[in-house]
Amino acid sequence: MKNLKIEDVVRIAALLRKYREQTIDDTELEELNEWKISNPNQFEQLTSLNYLGTKLLDLEDISVEQHLLNIHRRIDNPAKSWRYSKWGWTAAAAVLLLVVSIGGLYLFQTSKSRNHDIKENLSRSHKIDKVRLTLPNGTQVDIEDFKNGDTLTRGDVQIVNNNGIISYIDAHSKQAIAGDNIVATPTGKQFQVTLPDQTKVWLNGTSSIKYPARFAGKERLVEITGEAYFEVAKNKILPFVVLANNQKVEVLGTHFNINSYANQAAIKTTLLEGSVKVTSLALKNTTAILTPGQQAQLSNGRNIQILDNVNMNEIMAWKNEMFIFSSAPLTDILQTISNWYDVDIHYEAQIPDRYTLRVPNSTPLPILLNFLEKSGGVHFKIQNKTIIVNH
Amino acid sequence: MQKDDLFYLSLLQQGKEDALTYWVNIYFPILCSYANKIIDDEAQAEDLTEDLFIKLWEKRLSFASINELKSFLYTSIRNASLNVIRQRQREKKRHTFFSQQNSLDTDNGFWEEEVLAEIRKSIYELPPQMRKIFILSFFEKKTNDEIAETLNITNQTVRNQKSNALTILRKLLREKAFLVLFSYLI
Numbered sequence: 001m002k003n004l005k006i007e008d009v010v011r012i013a014a015l016l017r018k019y020r021e022q023t024i025d026d027t028e029l030e031e032l033n034e035w036k037i038s039n040p041n042q043f044e045q046l047t048s049l050n051y052l053g054t055k056l057l058d059l060e061d062i063s064v065e066q067h068l069l070n071i072h073r074r075i076d077n078p079a080k081s082w083r084y085s086k087w088g089w090t091a092a093a094a095v096l097l098l099v100v101s102i103g104g105l106y107l108f109q110t111s112k113s114r115n116h117d118i119k120e121n122l123s124r125s126h127k128i129d130k131v132r133l134t135l136p137n138g139t140q141v142d143i144e145d146f147k148n149g150d151t152l153t154r155g156d157v158q159i160v161n162n163n164g165i166i167s168y169i170d171a172h173s174k175q176a177i178a179g180d181n182i183v184a185t186p187t188g189k190q191f192q193v194t195l196p197d198q199t200k201v202w203l204n205g206t207s208s209i210k211y212p213a214r215f216a217g218k219e220r221l222v223e224i225t226g227e228a229y230f231e232v233a234k235n236k237i238l239p240f241v242v243l244a245n246n247q248k249v250e251v252l253g254t255h256f257n258i259n260s261y262a263n264q265a266a267i268k269t270t271l272l273e274g275s276v277k278v279t280s281l282a283l284k285n286t287t288a289i290l291t292p293g294q295q296a297q298l299s300n301g302r303n304i305q306i307l308d309n310v311n312m313n314e315i316m317a318w319k320n321e322m323f324i325f326s327s328a329p330l331t332d333i334l335q336t337i338s339n340w341y342d343v344d345i346h347y348e349a350q351i352p353d354r355y356t357l358r359v360p361n362s363t364p365l366p367i368l369l370n371f372l373e374k375s376g377g378v379h380f381k382i383q384n385k386t387i388i389v390n391h
Numbered sequence: 392m393q394k395d396d397l398f399y400l401s402l403l404q405q406g407k408e409d410a411l412t413y414w415v416n417i418y419f420p421i422l423c424s425y426a427n428k429i430i431d432d433e434a435q436a437e438d439l440t441e442d443l444f445i446k447l448w449e450k451r452l453s454f455a456s457i458n459e460l461k462s463f464l465y466t467s468i469r470n471a472s473l474n475v476i477r478q479r480q481r482e483k484k485r486h487t488f489f490s491q492q493n494s495l496d497t498d499n500g501f502w503e504e505e506v507l508a509e510i511r512k513s514i515y516e517l518p519p520q521m522r523k524i525f526i527l528s529f530f531e532k533k534t535n536d537e538i539a540e541t542l543n544i545t546n547q548t549v550r551n552q553k554s555n556a557l558t559i560l561r562k563l564l565r566e567k568a569f570l571v572l573f574s575y576l577i
Contacts, residue, residue, distance in 0.1 A: 006458045006459075006461050006462040006465065007458055009461075009465075009500065009501050009502060009505045010458060010461065010505060012502055012505075013502065013505040013506045013508075013509050014509075016502075016506055017506070017509060039500075039502070042502050042503065045503070046502060046503060046506050049529070049530045049531070049532070050530065050531055050532070052506070052507070052510065052530055053526050053527070053529075053530025053531035053532075054531065055503070055507055056507060056510060056511070056526045056530060057523065057526055057527070057531075058424070059420040059421060059424060059507065059511070060420075060519070060522065060523055060526070062419070062420035062423055062424065064415060064416055064419050064420060067415070067419060067437060067440070067441055068412060068415050068416070068419075070441055071411070071415060071441055071444050071445060071448075072408060072411075072412075074441075074445055075408065075411075075445065075448055129407060129408065129409055130409075186407070187405055187406060187407075188402075188405035188406075188407070340405065341404055341405055341406065341452070342405060342406035343406075343452065362397070362398070362401040363401075364400060364401065364404055364454060364455055364456065365404050365452050366452070366453060366454065366455035367455050367456075370455070382452045382453055384449060384452075385406070385452075
């Protein structure tokens with residue numbers, strides 16, 4: 001069997017395109033000519049627009065849709081193995097007959113596995129693929145591509161994007177609709193939300209914010225899960241309050257970051273500018289007031305810890321689409337990776353060493369893990385959705 | 392954000408099934424057609440290709456680069472197709488005759504497949520009918536009348552679709568020209 005070097009294939013494909021577009025230079029032409037000598041037929045064909053056009057049209061005849069559906073269905077339901085082929089659902093039908101003929105015990109077993117499927121499907125449905133807005137009446141809308149000035153209609157509701165502020169009007173009465181909205185991000189996707197008071201919020205992946213369509217009452221109250229960075233609009237009368245798990249953060253006007261991911265040991269609130277008061281709701285009397293450069297760490301049942309002079313570049317790296325760690329514990333790094341790539345971490349050994357990493361968050365996972373391995377002391381193995389950590 | 396192979400590899404690694412859609416849309420017909428040339432059985436070729444993309448999804452975290460992903464696609468479809476042939480030979484008591492054509496294709500090194508994939512990527516954003524019209528006019532150099540007749544639509548529709556296609560592509564290709572230049576420097 002011929003040895004396949006994909007780098008060569010990709011290279012030649014690029015050269016052929018340059019040849020067709022007449023943007024090829026002399027050195028490249030020489031390279032292409034060498035290839036042409038051993039592949040004269042292919043050269044003729046792949047530089048002929050007519051030949052390529054015929055092949056491209058033939059490919060259009062293959063309908064991808066049904067197969068795409070099958071593939072997604074099979075991925076979401078790994079226990080089943082339904083196959084759609086030209087003869088219909090015959091393979092599946094044969095299995096069904098077999099089940100019935102074997103008897104009651106087998107039927108009982110299959111119904112158990114079906115229940116497991118249903119539970120898996122339910123938990124999977126809570127994971128979203130796009131940035132999602134949930135309206136007060138429960139309607140859910142994908143708002144990833146929702147631009148300034150756009151209007152969406154969903155049933156009786158009109159959703160309007162006004163300079164980043166999303167508002168909803170009843171389509172018939174044209175009245176603004178009150179109530180809470182939730183914006184939720186999928187894994188690995190950032191999104192910026194503007195609140196009714198012009199406060200700007202950046203959500204990291206797998207995060208959400210719940211806020212009212214209109215701030216009223218004696219405070220501006222929002223609730224988050226995951227991680228968010230706030231630039232709070234100044235308002236001397238109404239304090240801005242953020243709820244995250246068991247913590248409350250109160251501010252008047254300021255810039256701060258809250259990391260409240262469930263897989264972290266503590267909720268971390270870092271202040272960049274202004275002043276915030278952090279309150280633990282679990283231990284009612286515990287509060288702490290932060291000054292810029294400080295981070296409050298709140299863990300279950302403990303007093304609030306304050307860290308001075310934390311590394312802002314590392315904490316805010318996510319907003320710049322980077323992973324930045326300076327001599328950080330491996331567990332911290334892997335927690336962030338776990339959230340971003342949607343993988344589980346399984347430790348087969350304790351790795352006490354610290355690691356430094358500075359890469360874009362679009363880095364393919366094997367390369368990132370390779371960087372860490374090169375620093376020494378750790379070895380990773382990727383198995384489907386799990387990273388196994390060892391010496 | 393510029394949408395290119397690396398973008399869709401990142402998305403794939405973040406567990407986004409939408410990214411799988413991109414890879415399926417570009418490569419499914421190409422790989423299926425390749426498999427069919429070897430095994431001469433459309434339905435089975437489709438099954439093999441479906442299986443391949445399931446495996447791609449399962450192994451999504453193992454690719455350190457685009458080349459590794461593409462290498463996986465091409466190597467796997469070739470191996471799967473050849474396995475079918477071997478299986479058939481095992482099931483027959485005597486040697487099976489299959490045409491010379493098939494064995495020639497296993498040695499063609501995937502040049503054609505990757506060239507077609509590249510072109511498919513640059514016209515990916517076009518809706519199906521617009522794509523066909525674009526292919527017929529730009530690649531096969533058919534006239535508007537010829538296209539109208541082939542696709543059974545009016546000449547006016549052809550002209551409208553062509554102009555829409557060019558608008559979309561003009562915006563894309565400017566980005567892509569830059570991207571492709573950048574990507575083979577890697």
